[in-house]
Amino acid sequence: MSIRTRPGADHPRAEQSDDSAPSRRSVLRGAVAGSLAAGSLATGARAAEPTAEAANLPPNIPEWMKAPGAPTGEQPYGLPSPFEKTVVRNISKTLPQTISASSRTPLQDLDGIITPNGLFYERHHGGVPAIDPAAHRLMLHGLVERPLVFTMEELRRFPSQSRIHFLECSGNPVYTKPYGKTASDLVGLVSCAEWTGVPLRLVLAEAGLKPQAKWIVAEGADAAALTRSVPLEKCLDDALLVYSQNGERLRPQQGYPLRLLLPGFEGNMSVKWLRRLKAVAEPAYSREETSKYTDLMPDGSAREFTFIMEAKSIITRPSGGQRLTSTGYHEITGLAWSGRGKVSRVEVSVDGGASWQDAELQAPVLTRALTRFRLPWRWDGQATTIQSRAIDETGYVQPTLADLVAVRGTNSFYHNNAIWPWRIEANGEVSNAQA
């Protein structure tokens, strides 16, 4: 075993007087601001000219450098800057908050693919229960050899896995009402996190499934006792019993202390506050898979058990409510995802759909995870419409709203994965092109 150091790193420190080095003092004395030239920026970003705001330009010392800042101990659990107080979840004012409510992730203000836990979207059917993890139990029963009850400590003894996956409400957006001004208004019921928990198949193996078992009915410990039926093949595939999200334990709004996670399936099937799993031969036909979360078709039939969230994408910058302040270079960026696996391509149109270009996908592209895409673009100052469409690894192409309506009609409520265009006016204002 060798201890390798950087080549040259073991050289003794050279004798060096403070005078010979470009000390901070001499740099600060330099009349740098006066010599600034506005560069011809290839990216289109403009250099600030030193004008009346010179008090805050680097040769001067801003107020916050003149005295020690806040102590470390002030926030044992940290919070965002007060200057970011508008970056919060977008909460509907019209829904009864403890009966059926939601809050949306501010996608237009976020970067990357990880949604911070404080901004992860919420959807509750009976409010957020305050569960003592020491008193919480998970029961596994029904068509099993050995019915079992687990404490949280026992579940944490199982082999664990961590994976980055998106989670999305199936009503994101409601497609018969193309309301909403921002990306959050439209598709803010999607977020993405690194989840840690136990593969459900390991827990099922402990109980021993009987051959007749074809579905697992999952029940939450909220006041709604939210109940969904999950096909056994999904339970034996990538389903997780999750206790942590982005490193720390689940937030109460995300099912603390335990939730089911069914990657790629509509969000409410990933039952929060999970208390019970029953192995059965037929689905439960619960409220949330019959009167809700089914798609009424033009012929009066209902698509049911439409679990998988199909490929979708949205441009988050520039997006509705934002404004382009100058012509020239802008990065178009957004998010794409598919419940069927990886996103293989995202195409962007900047001319109302007449032509499409491939966007760059941020690596690594992960299965059933948000995928960040980016396209360099020069805006010529003319009014136009921009939009993105995702193609997943199965070859499926995100449809237009017209394509979707042609197949599903207008009675449907859930599973709208249509392309969502943004209108850019000549003054730079960006708005929902279908509102």
Add this chain to the structure above:
Amino acid sequence: MSIRTRPGADHPRAEQSDDSAPSRRSVLRGAVAGSLAAGSLATGARAAEPTAEAANLPPNIPEWMKAPGAPTGEQPYGLPSPFEKTVVRNISKTLPQTISASSRTPLQDLDGIITPNGLFYERHHGGVPAIDPAAHRLMLHGLVERPLVFTMEELRRFPSQSRIHFLECSGNPVYTKPYGKTASDLVGLVSCAEWTGVPLRLVLAEAGLKPQAKWIVAEGADAAALTRSVPLEKCLDDALLVYSQNGERLRPQQGYPLRLLLPGFEGNMSVKWLRRLKAVAEPAYSREETSKYTDLMPDGSAREFTFIMEAKSIITRPSGGQRLTSTGYHEITGLAWSGRGKVSRVEVSVDGGASWQDAELQAPVLTRALTRFRLPWRWDGQATTIQSRAIDETGYVQPTLADLVAVRGTNSFYHNNAIWPWRIEANGEVSNAQA
């Protein structure tokens, strides 16, 4: 373009009366708890027997299901459960908080590789400044063709990148004082996040570097005006000017609104609250790269500019301060990382270093990111010592503390990447084997 649905998903919903389905009511009536058998759990996790705690077992309705829970609007920006109030940053009581202070990530309580922003470690030299992003400026000057000053808005116009990287203080842990009880006490000055920002090389290209420029001196806008010299090759490689962390804007403690990020380099070089970059021919020999952050060798010379954090790992569970409550199956899990690239292997010993086994690495393994490892283990109830060692893609093997001391002596303070063993007593208590 076709709109594909799940095979069979378009079937009309079968007529089904509530009586024929296993309704929630009938399930709850069933005397399931009475039929529980303690399974012979291959994993060692035990099924809870229904005893005096039966009031909380699933056939009964816990208190939190009997009334609606908290409303959605209660937390526009969410927080952890009150039951997790002890999972906070570990703050030294002995350091003057506004002069030179730190707080540590509670690694032993976390899962996966992402550190939530509220628990990301901190290290400040002059407290946390409260910076108004609209007034913040970055100046780029020195050996450049066009000195430039940027607003935050201008920096956000540049092409962006998002990458997951660890960040680590070079004094993690201080190796001449093997104090500390927990994983956080020892190596809690490391965390990992998805960072978004502008490749520094693009910003440098805007200004146009002169051929004499070999270093970039970075200065922070805190009261310490923390200053470090960065070799130009790193600036042109993977350095980022970061404005977002785990999706949202940087927290004040992490440099809001702008920080440098030098993946794999010692943490303080990733200058927070970044206000100035000066291109120079020689390093600045600032306080934090001369009197601090150099390694005093046995012969009296000092290793300086030892930027790269070498391969390291730590078992986080079981770890110091925890207790094994029973023999049988336990998952050993921990974190490994290397400033030189990807972790290629982690070996774990459960017998005091006599033998080593390969742990499983959580995919995807990312360059200069924390890597979660796991090893299934059956504890026989005997006292023993467990430890891990990381091997990175360059072939470098994490050394023992004795190996490190043999080369560096005992004057050194920083860059301790030694193996850290945990002692497990016969009663299950886990403690620092080198304390």
